[in-house]
Amino acid sequence: MTTPIELEDGQHQLGPVLIGKGTPISIAEFEGLGMASQRTGDVEPPGADGLWLGADYYSGRTLHLDAAVKVAGNPSAVLDQLAALQEAVDDPAVRGQGGTTMDFRLKFPGRPVRVVRGRLRKAEPLMAQYLHGWAPLDLEFQAADHAFYDDAFDVTTIPLGMLTTGGLTFPLQFPFVINGDPAAVGRPGYLQVDGTAPTWPVLRVTGPCANPSITHVGSGRTLSVQTTLAAGEWVEIDCRPGWRTVLRENGGGVPLTPQSRIDLFQLTPGINEIRWTATDNTLTSSLAVAWWPAYKAL
Known part of the structure; x- marks a missing residue:
């Protein structure tokens, strides 16, 4: 680049x-x-x-x-x-x-x-x-x-099936405090999005997996792709206005399910939670989420 x-x-x-x-x-x-x-x-x-x-x-x-x-x-x-x-x-x-x-x-x-x-x-x-x-x-x-x-984008990678890198270590030492801030426990599905306006992400799933489904928890919006990816193959969902494509690594298009609304899949300023699922017996596939913080005014 x-x-x-x-x-x-x-x-x-x-x-x-x-x-x-x-x-x-x-x-x-x-x-x-x-x-x-x-x-x-x-x-x-x-x-x-x-x-x-x-x-x-x-x-x-x-x-x-x-x-x-x-x-x-x-x-x-x-x-x-x-x-x-x-x-x-x-x-x-x-x-x-x-x-x-x-x-x-x-x-x-x-x-x-x-x-x-x-x-x-x-x-x-x-x-x-x-x-x-x-x-x-x-x-x-x-x-x-x-x-x-x-000018620059933010990006994070979310492994399949990983819910948290936090947790409790035993034996417990009292008193202990459970932090209510999701960003504080380092969960990879939580994104801190800067800016003052919603922004549209670019989502890339890298195989091996089949039929990945990505959900923005706050809005309930889900994007589901009907495809099978071998190891190293990927599918990219570009939600940005004007682009809005779903492409494989070979340049070919891939269909979303009829319920998937690529135009409504946005990240909002603040904490966003992204969850995703797919069929992957190896648990080695991953989701990369990239976004450009957006602003209503200069």
């Missing part, structure tokens, strides 16, 4: 391209950092005053940047910067299929790096003065959802 570029305050990374402070692409205005737009179910009741307020759903966040390429006296460098942005958008791994995204890493003073995932939808320069090394640039980035994410 490539080591992320260390960003300075006021510097951002759009795909592989650095913009903002200390780069040839300066930013005059950054819009879309507040509340994301919503799809509402509001209804005006016929023959009555007021408004019936329905369910609200966030749309994907839209970021708009009023920017400019500034490379004094070097028109070729202006074109190079524009070409780099277009090259990032043209990546077949991003635009070649539905749901795939690129990262827009943001570094504002007073905050660690936050990430929004989506696609660059507009990169329109004004070329009237580019011969002098200056071209105003209108950028628009469409995120797949409304959240801001941590």
Whole structure:
């Protein structure tokens, strides 16, 4: 995995391209950092005053940047910067299929790096003065959802059948205290999820096992996969918006049971308990849970 570029305050990374402070692409205005737009179910009741307020759903966040390429006296460098942005958008791994995204890493003073995932939808320069090394640039980035994410993910591995690494040691020495904090006893099925918003995990079961079933205890949501995995084979359930795939190590798809709702399987801020079962006489299979802490605001 490539080591992320260390960003300075006021510097951002759009795909592989650095913009903002200390780069040839300066930013005059950054819009879309507040509340994301919503799809509402509001209804005006016929023959009555007021408004019936329905369910609200966030749309994907839209970021708009009023920017400019500034490379004094070097028109070729202006074109190079524009070409780099277009090259990032043209990546077949991003635009070649539905749901795939690129990262827009943001570094504002007073905050660690936050990430929004989506696609660059507009990169329109004004070329009237580019011969002098200056071209105003209108950028628009469409995120797949409304959240801001941590730059790095958290991950934990849960062996099959392991309930706890805690317990009591005999003979007991009085007085003794039973700690009510599940995180304190080191149970691998308990996850401490940072952030202020729910986040969607990526779940990978590695064999040998058959028909694994994963449950988020707090919500009762369960994802069950109908497949058999030999030793070293795996199946990955990606619950993230836009992705939402269930794939084997060979790239093939695997069905979930009809009751499994991949779009509703979320981790919430705080302690989450994950349990999983499978048929495995060796008890050597495992579940890896990865997630990016999510935030409602910068």
